[in-house]
Amino acid sequence: MAREEAIILDCCYTGKVFRGMIEMIEKGEIPKQKNVMLLHTGGLPGIFSEIHEQAMQQELWQDNIKEFSL
Incomplete structure (x- = not known):
């Protein structure tokens, strides 16, 4: 689902x-x-560290200029 x-x-x-x-x-x-x-109420992204955020940003938004932030 994430990918x-x-x-x-x-x-x-x-x-x-x-x-x-x-x-x-x-x-x-x-x-x-x-x-x-x-209704996805969130909660999960709050447990990710900066390393997780950077990995997701790199995988999900490789071809996109926008930054992904949790």
């Missing part, structure tokens, strides 16, 4: 919520033709 959409999901909370949403869609509990909003 393709620049959305970081942690493996404990937002990752599980996202996977649960996908499973609900696959099971038909959420119709595929319906719009769904998954």
